[in-house]
Amino acid sequence: MRDEPEVVKILREEERTGILYQKSSTTYKQLDSNENTLDTMPATSKDYKENNVTASFLSRPEQSMEQHKSYQKTTEEQIIQLKKLDKIKTNFLSVTSHELRTPMSVIKGYIQMMLKGNLGTISNEQKKALDIILRNSNQLDTLIQDILDISRLESGTMKFIPERTNVKNMLEQTIEIMQSIADKKNIRINLNLEENTPDLIIDQERIKQVIVNLLNNAIKFSYEGSIITVFVRKTGDYVLFEIQDFGRGIPRDKQAKIFELFYQVDLERDRKFGGVGLGLAVSRGIILAHGGNIWVESEHGKGSTFRFTLPVTPVQNLEGKFREVDIFKLNDTQ
């Protein structure tokens, strides 16, 4: 039995008594038969996380070998079953997202043609209705895109294409697109870029995706007529990007959580703003894969500054690195 899970190995080697079970994603607890805690140990080994064993496991010296083996078998079967289910879920997300995107292209295509007047003159009222349909279609499209990205993040199949990138050009292009959205709230997006910012070897489309996401959030939570500033400067071996807004801000205790999947600071209010809490998790995965870091500093009611870094010397093997990023583990975020 060379392939037995790490939990079983430890139990066998150390002949621990009692029930060992996973308390949370970070610790294991060992109990005696009366459920008194004998020991708590950190689940630091990679195997713990991969196996994600939630089953309790009994291993007392007086137990027969048969019993021991039968428990071991159950655990192994459960692990295989869990992995199988996980794969089905990821495939399901991937396939459905692809299938959702084709109809979205058709819907958006016809709306855009109508808005351009390609299919005949439209009235102001019709134009207004079509604008709303298009805006909502775009929202759905972003959601589908995020779900697809999450499934790629989880399965480690996101493709990265690193290329030499002029940071100033990249930001100017991105800000130009985002300014048209900001205009609707009379918000001005400024760029403050230090002259000696070096070119970076990055997946430009993916980094743009992060910036678009952060700017979208900044616009969403900013007050009408305010200013958003993008600061960029070299600091040590990294280039630091800062996106500063003067919006409603994020309470201190929630600042780390916002990078978690499906997390929304204020459910009631965020419903109104749209979004399901996928964007920041995706952004975080992309930045970590590039060898950078992402975090937020914010004062409730005064605004937020999202910061991320990208290394001047690019990481080797972006895709390999990316597979190591665990989007559910947040300890490595500052």
Add this chain to the structure above:
Amino acid sequence: MRKIMIVEDETDLREMLSLMIRKEGFKTLTAEDGDDFLNKIDDFQPDLVTLDVMMPGLTTREILDKLKEKKTKPKIILLTVVRYSDEEKQKLYKMGVVDYVTKPFELDDLTNRIHKYLSKDKN
């Protein structure tokens, strides 16, 4: 009038693209897969082709290979859900591909590219 062929297996998307490109002032013909495209190309003689990369039947590579045997040498824009590395792009460029757009694409993005590649011809 410039001629464009639309190769796409999804009926609604194919019709939408065809209509959109006709509205831009081009003559269009549609094909629903690689075989259909290769059968029609020499009769229609398009200047440009929009080619979907995920269709049942022939793969994109097979289509581009078989295209070499045809008289007509159109410019090809790929409609794709995947992105290409520089190396892959160079390979594709050698096979007649001039550009690619990633789905879901914006209409203007595709039509701007079509205009760009067809107006270059005039010079």
